[in-house]
Amino acid sequence: MILAVRDEAKGRRTVAELTAEQPDARLEVRHLDLADLDSVRTFAQRVHADHQHLDVLINNAGVMAPPRSLxxxxxxxxxxxxxxxxxxxxxxxxxLLTAGRNPRVVTVSSINHRQGRLRFDDLAGERGYAPMAFYNQSKLANAVFGRELHRRLTEAGSPVRSLLAHPGYTATNLQMSGPVGLWRVVFGRIGNPLFAQPPDRGALPQLYAATEPEVESGAFIGPDGPAELRGGPTRVRLSPTAADAETGRRLWEVSERLTDVRFALAAAAQRPPAP
Structure with missing residues (x-):
């Protein structure tokens, strides 16, 4: 397992805790800042240098409702x-995923994707920025991407599955370290104690999506409790916007332009899986 982290010291402490419980675990710590595309490319190059295949990629990095920054x-x-x-x-x-065993990509979205709107004419918030509105936009983008990736993988005949997950309302430091002002009070100091579930429960939907043998590509996994705030993993619904094929195509094209990354789906689909 590769732990991709911004803070390598914290990553090493996490590895020490995990190996104390599971001495046979094979864990790597590697630096990755998902907000910096140069860091993403460097990380990917180093993974290619050291590995022949990957079985699962979990896309779960996130920041929540900070002041506007670039x-x-x-x-x-x-x-x-x-x-x-x-x-x-x-x-x-x-x-590397195409060469993996039972490969899949799990992208972590949020309940909030249902309140999101993709501002294709102002993705950077230059003409107006609201912290939670742009958080919701990013979570909708996660959902749209995961579903569009499923469509494209399926059309290419790829063995890779694309799945989505959300953790419900989970008490992590996301609500305390990101939001500013009133949002920090609402989500962190009030919401966490009253409504949130512990992190080990919040992780279940993405673990289910990453490991359940029979889960279908394109599925969205979230908690089974009221309003999907907490509970065990189950299949939940995507918003109509997230499932819309035209929205998926448009976001994909914008993302290619902004990242300068193209998916080699036709070639990747032909690569044999690892033994």
Whole structure:
């Protein structure tokens, strides 16, 4: 397992904790900043140098509702980290995934994707920025990407499955480290104690999507409790916008242009899986 982290010291501490419980675990820590496309390319190059195949890619990096800021390449930070970095990373690693065993890509979205709107005429928020609105946009982009990737993989005859997952309302530091002002109070100090589930429960939908043998490509997995806030993993619905093929095509083309990454789907589909 490769732990792709922004903070390598925290990554090494996590590895120490995991190996204390599972001494036979084979874990690697590698630096990756999903908000920086140069970092994404460097990470992908190093993975290619050291590995012949990958079985699962989980796209779960995220920032939530910060003040408006731009990535190293000049993109709005939430759209850059939560979507563009995942799009680029998936495309750059697709050949290794195609060679994997039962390969799949799991992209983590949110309940909030249903409130999102893709501002194709102002993705960077130059004409108006609201922290939560642009967070919701990035989570909708996750959902649109995961579904469009499923369509394209299927059409190409690729063995790779594309799945989506969301953690419900989970008590992590996302709500405390990202949002500013009132949003931090609402989500972190009030929402977390009252409504959120612990992180080990919130991780279940993406673990299910990553490991369940029979889960179908294109499925969206989330908690089975009321309003999908908490509970065990089950298949849940995508918003009509996320499932719309024309929206998927448009976002894909924009993402290719902004990342300069093209998916070699036809060639990748022909590559034999690893033994």
């Amino acid at each position: 990535s190293a390449q000049g993109h709005e930070l939430q759209f850059a980290c939560n979507h563009l970095g995942h799009f680029a990373l998936t495309g750059l690693l697709l050949d």
